[in-house]
Each structure stands twice: as C-alpha cells, then as structure tokens.
Amino acid sequence: MTDLSLLQMRKGPPKPADAVDRIRPDSGAHDMRDPFDIGDALTTLALTGEPVTVYPRGQDFVMARIDSVDPEHKVFTLELAGDDVLAEGEAVFVAALGSNAKIQFELDADWAIVEGRPELVQLPLPEVCLVLNRRAEPRLESPVGMNYGARFTLLGKVFEMPLYDFSRGGVGLRATPEQALELYVGKKLEGVQLELGTSLAVSADLEIRLLRPFRTFLLGQQVQVGCRISNISMQMRQTLERAVVKVQKRR
DSSP states (O other): OGGGGGGGGOOSSSSSSGOOOOTTTSSEEEEEEEEHHHHHHHHHHHHTTTTTEEEEETTTEEEEEEEETTTTTTTTEEEEEETTTOOSSSEEEEEEESEEEEEEEEEOOOOETTTTEEEEEEEESSEEEEEEESSOOOEEEEOSSSEEEEEEEEETTTEEEEEEESSSEEEEEEEOOOHHTTOOOOOOOEEEEEEEEESOOEEEEEEEEEEEEEEETTTEEEEEEEEEEEEEOOHHHHHHHHHHHHHHHHH
C-alpha cells in the first residue's frame, strides 16, 4: 500500500471550489499507458491529498481524493468528500499533478465499497491516462557527468541534493526519503545555492511545488522535489539564463 510518511503535510478533504475541469480534446494532451507510470502518478495524488474531481455520466461532479494505491492488486482506494455518493457506471476522473500538469482517466466498473468505511470506494487502476503538461518554461535535464546540484540550510541542517533538471523558472531536485521527511508542498527554501556546472553558481529562494516518490535501479527509493524560483536577483537570473542557453546549444 502507499506509504504516506514521505510527506509531513497532506491536503485536507476537497471542497466543491477545488473542482478541476476536464481536459479538452484539442488541448494537446498525451496518453500515459505504462502501468508503472500510472501507479506512480496516482501514488503522487495519494501522497499530496490532491483533490480529484469525478464526473459520473448523467450526474453532477463529485469531489474526492485518493486514499491509497495497491499496484500489486492493480486497485486504488478513493475517499469521497462529505456525504457524496458515487454511482456505478462510467465516470471521468480529473486531478492536477503539481502546478503545471493535469491527469484524467475514465473507468466503467462496479465500485466496491470498503467494508465498514462507506466513504471509501475501491476501483481498478486505469489502463490509460490522459496527461496535459502546461509548463511555462521547458525543463532541461542536467548534463550527465557534470556538477549540477543544490545546497541549502533548513532548521540548522545542511541539505545537498542533485539537480536533475532546470529551467528559467524552476528546478527539479532529487532527494532521499529521509531528506523528504523535512519537506512539504508549499515550503519555502531561502538562499539556496544552485551549482550549474563547474563555473556557474546561482543563489535563489525556492518554493516546493511537487513531491513525487519514484524508484531507481541504482539508488532505490528517491523523491522528486519540483521547485519554483520565487526570488532571484537580476544578476543571478542572467547567470541562470546563460546556463539554460549553454545546455540548449549542446543539444
């Protein structure tokens, strides 16, 4: 089952105001079909408590959030908000993934209510999801074999994390599960030192926008930490621009 201990803060029960619109057919969204990626995306929603908007056929939308994911048995558990009831049959499920992406999938199955927990409904994992990325800036992967990383101090403790991608507006860090215990979505990190190769360094304030667990072959369990740059001097921004252009020219 999903390990919710990676996050210190999880969003509360969703409200109707949290409803997310369905992805339009002409939006340029792409299909996600890999079972691992689908399970990973739904696990992220469970970890953050992100609101899920359910559109049953012929009914008004219902608000919910994912309680847990069981990839071994290919099911997930949905927690309905308030006294909402989910009718059996076709339904479309939509949620935000971080601040710049949206995920949507359809299910047509008999819902299984969890015994003794009428607010919990067990459903099969979808075989395909529609994903819409809305990044304002394209992310560039950090060059292999070069020194790209972040260093900052939090509550008197020094953190050092590899930088696996970056853009003009944000960075992606890779944390261990132990490091992620100190972080949560919305947390502001001040005076982060970003090393962009051997000769470029940037100091910036970051805001955590995404925490997503994943597994690698060599390192095992890791956590993606997606950050938005919230405060940076003009001189440092020009340095970041040079780093982006430098990597773009290599490709």
